[in-house]
Amino acid sequence: MEDPGQIRFENSYAVLPKQFYAKVKPEIMPRVNVIKLNKNLAEELNLNPDWLLKDEGTKFLSGQRIAPGSEPLAQAYAGHQFGTFVPQLGDGRALLLGEITDKKGKKMDFQLKGSGRTPFSRNGDGRATLGPVLREYLISEYMNAINIPTTRSLAAITTGETVIRETQLPGALLVRVASSHVRIGTFQYFYARQMNAEIKILANYIIKRHYPSALSKENPYLDLFRNIVERQADLISDWMSIGFIHGVMNTDNTSLSGETIDYGPCAFMDRFQFDKVYSSIDHTRRYCYQNQPKILLWNLSRLAETMLILIDTNIDSAIKKMEEVLGEFPKLYEGFWVTKMCSRLGLLKKKPSDRSLVENFLKLLHEKNLDFNTSFYFLGDLLVEGQLKKHMNQDHQHMMKTIQSSKWYNTWEKRLTSEEISQKELKKLMRLKNPSAFPRNHLVEKALNSAIYEGDIKPFNDLLGELMNPFMERSLQDPFAHPPKPSEEVTATFCGT
Numbered sequence: 001m002e003d004p005g006q007i008r009f010e011n012s013y014a015v016l017p018k019q020f021y022a023k024v025k026p027e028i029m030p031r032v033n034v035i036k037l038n039k040n041l042a043e044e045l046n047l048n049p050d051w052l053l054k055d056e057g058t059k060f061l062s063g064q065r066i067a068p069g070s071e072p073l074a075q076a077y078a079g080h081q082f083g084t085f086v087p088q089l090g091d092g093r094a095l096l097l098g099e100i101t102d103k104k105g106k107k108m109d110f111q112l113k114g115s116g117r118t119p120f121s122r123n124g125d126g127r128a129t130l131g132p133v134l135r136e137y138l139i140s141e142y143m144n145a146i147n148i149p150t151t152r153s154l155a156a157i158t159t160g161e162t163v164i165r166e167t168q169l170p171g172a173l174l175v176r177v178a179s180s181h182v183r184i185g186t187f188q189y190f191y192a193r194q195m196n197a198e199i200k201i202l203a204n205y206i207i208k209r210h211y212p213s214a215l216s217k218e219n220p221y222l223d224l225f226r227n228i229v230e231r232q233a234d235l236i237s238d239w240m241s242i243g244f245i246h247g248v249m250n251t252d253n254t255s256l257s258g259e260t261i262d263y264g265p266c267a268f269m270d271r272f273q274f275d276k277v278y279s280s281i282d283h284t285r286r287y288c289y290q291n292q293p294k295i296l297l298w299n300l301s302r303l304a305e306t307m308l309i310l311i312d313t314n315i316d317s318a319i320k321k322m323e324e325v326l327g328e329f330p331k332l333y334e335g336f337w338v339t340k341m342c343s344r345l346g347l348l349k350k351k352p353s354d355r356s357l358v359e360n361f362l363k364l365l366h367e368k369n370l371d372f373n374t375s376f377y378f379l380g381d382l383l384v385e386g387q388l389k390k391h392m393n394q395d396h397q398h399m400m401k402t403i404q405s406s407k408w409y410n411t412w413e414k415r416l417t418s419e420e421i422s423q424k425e426l427k428k429l430m431r432l433k434n435p436s437a438f439p440r441n442h443l444v445e446k447a448l449n450s451a452i453y454e455g456d457i458k459p460f461n462d463l464l465g466e467l468m469n470p471f472m473e474r475s476l477q478d479p480f481a482h483p484p485k486p487s488e489e490v491t492a493t494f495c496g497t
Contacts, residue, residue: 009070014071094112129165142438145470188303231258245277246287304323379403438467
């Protein structure tokens, strides 16, 4: 590949009525430079990584040169932000360049974040800074590595600009790839304006792109909603099973493709607490860990309101049908979540008592303030070796002794006898479901600070390399096995706006 003319770009969103977007070109940046390229993802998208790192490829990636077929646009949407409805939000610092068909024949959105002002920027500058760009790159690619649906990061690019926030920071762009960028807030944008024709157009677009099986159903729009509910229940169970806290579960951050999107003040829990919050702006703990499933159901209820006109001409009948689907969410979520949590505990054969076993383990972690993912990872060692390792440090000694001496541990051991496989085999299976590495907040902050303030990208690359091998066998001496020291603990994370 020698020039962007060979890239087969299209933009199906640009074919929709003009009310859906504002056409905007990326702003010119003084010195664009690719500091991190996702070569594997580039190849999946039929893009030549070597060319992307050359001058013309960098211009293409950064939107400084627009490829044929691309029609850059900022999408319009609304949203409930911390429970308060805002009728107009939209892409204030992002542009959808178009779609590329990957090697599997799937269309993937190609979006720039930090590309400059749009009509939706309000008082913002439309820019992004290096820290949030690298954070999203790191965590979204980790989520993909542990098989959780997510947007992807193709490249992190510095712009040569200084961006003013609380202080002067290096400017950056993120090249984001997603199945689409349509959100619950997109439906809300038209619902707030009583634009029923546009709601139907949007629903048809989503069906065609993500849920084509709905076309064969008696009520395609009801089936669309049912599919969205199921996919979201599956996604939120992923988050809960791994201790991921999104931080800003606004309706404009809920993707209808069922992917994790908009990594702002997100974090992975260290020591387990049901009401854990990291986001610096979540003063009421609205989006704390334990609230995430019910917040998602609340968000889906807001989506249901916007789609009633499509479901039935009789509004009472439409409400009843949507309420029935929403009523399925708790059971769907619980089924997904229990299955995933049981697999982390080595429980392969389903038993009615397994749910309480999972819940009691979490209560133990909460009451004793134990590290979430490390507790799961080293359970298998206790199971096989039956004793604490001599080379464990004091923290590990305390953690594993606390678990091993608990009533829960005895109940769990007895439950495992019904699996009818050896404990060594169980440990191997548990290792496949329990990552040994995850983005510990203090390690992430350290890597980002090196890049931002010292211009050293190596710690970021080193951390990313470790996270791309999330299920590798690790010892107790590995940094990922250690909860942060009190002096290292990150208690607040921040939005990247």
